[in-house]
Amino acid sequence: MMMRDQITVVPLFRGLRPEQCQALADIAIGKTYAKGQNIFAEGAEAAGFYVLVSGRVKVYKLSPEGKEQILHVIEPHDAFGEAAVFAGHRFPAHADAMEASKTLFFPRHAFLALVERNPSLALNMLAELSRRLHRFANLIESLSLKEVPGRLAAHLLYLSDRQGDRDELLLDLSKVQLASLLGTIPETLSRVLAKMVREGLIEVQEGRHIRLLDRESLEELATGERRLGAGI
């Protein structure tokens, strides 16, 4: 396959014009790795990012005891290392080939020079990533809306209990942390909170204070006897 054809199928580059894909092909360098070979190490300078053409790659951290925690398994067409390269940070994790793997390597300096000459390349990438994020957020919402309201209700009742069984309670986590605890994203959590407000179950006040207005319904939500309305 021509290098440009390999580039047009990469989700990160979807939405780019043919001449932009060609410009990327012009700076890409093919690199191959044997099974088990290290591709980059945590803490190394992010001198470029990779697109996997064939094979499989694991991105992982090592605990102080040497235990491996896999963050992502990269399948063909996926980019990896790109966030560190875009941000100008060091690699936050290790990457090893799990099988014999072919990659395209995009050197950071050449990529930056490309974006400087051609800002619309970065804008088209931003457009595509924005569209994917909206789609992903919608999907997470539809996947987690069955369970998140119940888990949130249970968490609010637990907090109230721990804070002296009062109806006013203080959320002790940021929205990002709470979303993660409930297995969802902040966007969905905001929507579920807004729904609970509209159904008269809670009142959200300044500075993460929440007042429970209808404990009985919250308990029914937590046990699954009740669902939040399907409305928006």
Add this chain to the structure above:
Amino acid sequence: MMMRDQITVVPLFRGLRPEQCQALADIAIGKTYAKGQNIFAEGAEAAGFYVLVSGRVKVYKLSPEGKEQILHVIEPHDAFGEAAVFAGHRFPAHADAMEASKTLFFPRHAFLALVERNPSLALNMLAELSRRLHRFANLIESLSLKEVPGRLAAHLLYLSDRQGDRDELLLDLSKVQLASLLGTIPETLSRVLAKMVREGLIEVQEGRHIRLLDRESLEELATGERRLGAGI
């Protein structure tokens, strides 16, 4: 709240440096909308994008019969219209205020000028969107891995049946369409297919041909009597 403080809490701008947030604050224009007021119309030139500061906004399409289909409900701190602005397209949908709403408006020409002077702003936004996409993809995978293998097995058996009950079948949808049919994303679908290959259930051949190797196990997967291994 200062405009810069409103900007630092926007997920789209997370990861930007303080002076980059200040540069965005300098081009932002506050706009307010009454309940029910239109913010932009489908097909209109995308002259700028919005961040919701307070209130609620619906992004929707109208069917030829005038039926409204809501695509997103925007909550405070969300950006909307940005993908069309980045790509230089027209707005693909309508946006109306569902309540009295305050927004920040970022004019396209001022934003483009900012990116041209300062490409690292676009790169830092790309870095943050990439990181969020990786996190979202992981979450979708963990949310959908319970159900997608069974649905995929059922779909493969259905295709085989429709194509003359042979063990070799042709996937008649693109991976993006099939993922959407199964309620997941192409990344997770690829991983489930790879797992089925490793467990000896199917063989994936060139050009979307799939060979069923173990119908009995696929049927057990489809009925929920069997799970795919937890490994990667």
